[in-house]
Amino acid sequence: MKESNPTPDPIHSDAFLARLMSGQLKLSIACAFCFIVALVALPLLNYFQPEFMAQRVYGFTLTWLILGVLFFPFVWIISYIFIQRSIALEDAEAKAALDGLKK
Amino acid sequence: MNTLLAFLAAAEPAAKGIDPWIAFFSLITVVITVGMGFWTAGKSKSAGDFFVAGRSVSVGWNASAISGEYLSAASFMGVAGMVMLNGYDALWYPVCYACGYLFLLLFIAGPLRRFGAYTIPDFAEGRYDSPVFRKIAVCFVLFIGFFYTMPQMKGAGTTLAYIFPGLHYSVGVIVVGAVITLNVALGGMKGITLVQAFQYWLKVFAITVPIFVIAAIVGHYQSHLEANKTAQETVAAAPAGIERKALPAKAPKDEQWIAPFGSLTTKAVDTAIKAAKTPEEKAALEANKKPYSLLYTYSLIIALVCGTAGLPHILVRFYTNPDGVAAKRTTMWVMILIGVFYVFPPIYGVIGRSLTPELYDAVGSKGTDKVVLELPTLLAGRDYPLLGSILSGITCAGAFAAFMSTFSGLLVSMSSALAHDIYGRMLKPDSSPEQRLTAFKWSAVIIGVVSVGLGTQVEKLNINYLVGQAFAIAAASYFPLLFMSVWWRGMTMKGAATGMLAGGLLALGSIFLTTLSDVYGFAGLADFWVAHPLLRILCEQPAIWAVPLSITLMIVVSKATAATIPADVRMKMLVLHAPEALGLKQEYIKEHEGAGGH
Numbered sequence: 001m002k003e004s005n006p007t008p009d010p011i012h013s014d015a016f017l018a019r020l021m022s023g024q025l026k027l028s029i030a031c032a033f034c035f036i037v038a039l040v041a042l043p044l045l046n047y048f049q050p051e052f053m054a055q056r057v058y059g060f061t062l063t064w065l066i067l068g069v070l071f072f073p074f075v076w077i078i079s080y081i082f083i084q085r086s087i088a089l090e091d092a093e094a095k096a097a098l099d100g101l102k103k
Numbered sequence: 104m105n106t107l108l109a110f111l112a113a114a115e116p117a118a119k120g121i122d123p124w125i126a127f128f129s130l131i132t133v134v135i136t137v138g139m140g141f142w143t144a145g146k147s148k149s150a151g152d153f154f155v156a157g158r159s160v161s162v163g164w165n166a167s168a169i170s171g172e173y174l175s176a177a178s179f180m181g182v183a184g185m186v187m188l189n190g191y192d193a194l195w196y197p198v199c200y201a202c203g204y205l206f207l208l209l210f211i212a213g214p215l216r217r218f219g220a221y222t223i224p225d226f227a228e229g230r231y232d233s234p235v236f237r238k239i240a241v242c243f244v245l246f247i248g249f250f251y252t253m254p255q256m257k258g259a260g261t262t263l264a265y266i267f268p269g270l271h272y273s274v275g276v277i278v279v280g281a282v283i284t285l286n287v288a289l290g291g292m293k294g295i296t297l298v299q300a301f302q303y304w305l306k307v308f309a310i311t312v313p314i315f316v317i318a319a320i321v322g323h324y325q326s327h328l329e330a331n332k333t334a335q336e337t338v339a340a341a342p343a344g345i346e347r348k349a350l351p352a353k354a355p356k357d358e359q360w361i362a363p364f365g366s367l368t369t370k371a372v373d374t375a376i377k378a379a380k381t382p383e384e385k386a387a388l389e390a391n392k393k394p395y396s397l398l399y400t401y402s403l404i405i406a407l408v409c410g411t412a413g414l415p416h417i418l419v420r421f422y423t424n425p426d427g428v429a430a431k432r433t434t435m436w437v438m439i440l441i442g443v444f445y446v447f448p449p450i451y452g453v454i455g456r457s458l459t460p461e462l463y464d465a466v467g468s469k470g471t472d473k474v475v476l477e478l479p480t481l482l483a484g485r486d487y488p489l490l491g492s493i494l495s496g497i498t499c500a501g502a503f504a505a506f507m508s509t510f511s512g513l514l515v516s517m518s519s520a521l522a523h524d525i526y527g528r529m530l531k532p533d534s535s536p537e538q539r540l541t542a543f544k545w546s547a548v549i550i551g552v553v554s555v556g557l558g559t560q561v562e563k564l565n566i567n568y569l570v571g572q573a574f575a576i577a578a579a580s581y582f583p584l585l586f587m588s589v590w591w592r593g594m595t596m597k598g599a600a601t602g603m604l605a606g607g608l609l610a611l612g613s614i615f616l617t618t619l620s621d622v623y624g625f626a627g628l629a630d631f632w633v634a635h636p637l638l639r640i641l642c643e644q645p646a647i648w649a650v651p652l653s654i655t656l657m658i659v660v661s662k663a664t665a666a667t668i669p670a671d672v673r674m675k676m677l678v679l680h681a682p683e684a685l686g687l688k689q690e691y692i693k694e695h696e697g698a699g700g701h
Contacts, residue, residue, distance in 0.1 A: 017673055020680050028209040035205055043400045046363035054333045059325025061333055067194045068449055072442035075202045079435045087428055094684035
């Protein structure tokens with residue numbers, strides 16, 4: 001950041017903004033990807049593997065158990081991981097930027 | 104309100120069958136809600152208090168309040184009713200209602216809060232320095248809002264018609280609409296934060312406690328589900344100890360009901376097959392049945408997941424968080440709070456299918472949408488008459504909390520749009536805060552009246568279906584706007600406006616056409632839908648084409664008008680994305696004030 005920065009103020013440089021956005025966006029996309037895979041896969045599994053998805057698990061069909069019960073904790077886990085990482089990322093960026101200002 | 108209900112009870116001769124417990128619990132809910140509204144009305148003085156509760160709400164309160172506002176009649180009554188009616192296909196609704204918050208969390212919640220504006224139109228104007236864009240953005244608050252209020256009104260009419268047997272559906276709509284409108288006009292949003300938070304906990308209590316008791320007496324979730332045979336199982340194996348009433352002719356068959364791609368997503372094709380004249384036509388439609396159904400499912404998922412991230416009455420609440428980190432934490436708590444809730448309504452639908460199948464034969468406010476209210480009274484036939492009445496009273500109280508809280512929230516955001524944006528910014532920019540407050544109250548009354556009028560027209564439609572349509576419009580308009588504005592520096596006002604208008608209006612138009620022909624049954628249109636099942640699906644669930652269309656238009660038009668990218672876009676993006684610790688927001692405001700900006 002210090003080398004690639006033409007302006008005297010690192011916070012207002014394009015490089016800082018680009019890094020800030022790409023860091024957060026990469027994290028968001030990675031988390032969204034896990035979620036989207038599950039959302040896309042479940043109807044496809046229902047479509048191509050109906051017998052497998054219709055097998056009974058504790059009285060539920062497998063697909064009903066996944067969608068009606070297990071999907072919620074799955075999303076909670078993704079969001080928990082996202083928030084931990086996202087806050088850590090923000091703290092690191094803020095610290096780096098403020099350190100850069102002091103120098 | 105007390106006297107009003109007493110009057111209604113006395114005036115309605117057919118209302119002999121009123122259960123005192125059910126009436127009692129419902130009344131308590133209404134009185135507490137209205138009372139809290141009036142109590143807090145004295146405390147909300149400034150315009151800031153009215154619009155975003157002074158931006159001082161803690162994560163726990165705010166998460167409860169957002170959840171309380173979000174869990175509407177569709178969640179409380181509609182999901183159970185739709186699961187009972189359509190089985191597995193309807194499960195997508197509760198799941199996506201809850202999981203849609205993930206998109207909001209990942210892409211929108213934090214940056215939006217940092218930007219700091221009262222409403223989405225504020226954001227639209229601030230991001231592009233364009234008062235014109237504000238006017239365009241305001242329209243969608245009203246479009247989405249009205250589609251969302253209709254099902255709340257249906258919930259109100261259904262519940263009152265249940266509590267007072269014989270009461271006409273539209274009387275319930277009018278009474279509830281009037282009470283809530285009055286409450287909002289007098290209390291504003293500060294009142295509502297507290298009331299909404301309380302109502303979340305009331306709703307969770309009202310959906311969980313009765314179902315645990317019912318399940319303990321008549322058998323559990325799995326065992327009732329097990330009583331339905333799937334396409335793969337040739338013999339129905341009813342589990343031991345589970346009795347099941349015979350399903351009426353109108354109920355979907357077991358294998359359609361429990362398996363994916365069942366009665367909800369294949370409805371359009373099934374109607375076309377029934378109307379087909381030649382065997383070849385029939386065979387061709389049969390072959391398309393499952394692929395079309397898959398298309399329907401994906402379109403529904405896109406509408407619900409993207410739509411959650413574009414609901415104006417929910418987004419406005421994110422501004423009440425102190426900072427971006429709190430906004431993210433709040434979103435996660437909302438997902439947990441509403442996720443826990445959404446496990447339960449399908450259980451009502453599943454048990455309802457086994458034990459109250461007579462609801463399949465009824466239509467409108469007497470149909471499956473009232474299974475949540477009706478199910479507890481089963482206990483009366485099992486030697487627990489008092490318990491049944493009390494539990495039914497509790498679910499009625501929950502239903503009241505559901506449509507009252509969501510309707511209040513919608514009224515606040517729609518009235519804010521009218522008072523803050525249309526009156527305060529367009530009609531009378533030099534109005535005093537007092538004048539705007541008066542405008543807010545009158546706006547609430549106007550919108551309340553229109554909502555009640557619309558609500559009386561939709562008795563035939565499923566509560567949940569209507570809410571899904573509101574989500575689809577939000578998904579095609581606000582979601583692309585917010586998502587692209589937050590993450591792409593190259594967006595221009597023209598690009599954003601074109602995409603939002605084209606996607607949003609086309610989605611609105613096609614939904615309007617399908618809803619209109621469902622309600623009023625125009626012969627020509629209805630025949631057209633029957634003859635073209637694919638078009639029917641694409642118009643009923645437009646998200647699958649409308650969302651990509653909107654985003655594509657935004658990119659193409661923005662590229663073409665790249666010269667008009669806002670000059671200080673870097674500063675705006677920094678405000679959206681930089682951690683608060685850097686203090687860029689204050690700097691941005693100073694710069695704008697120095698430059699004589701808005």
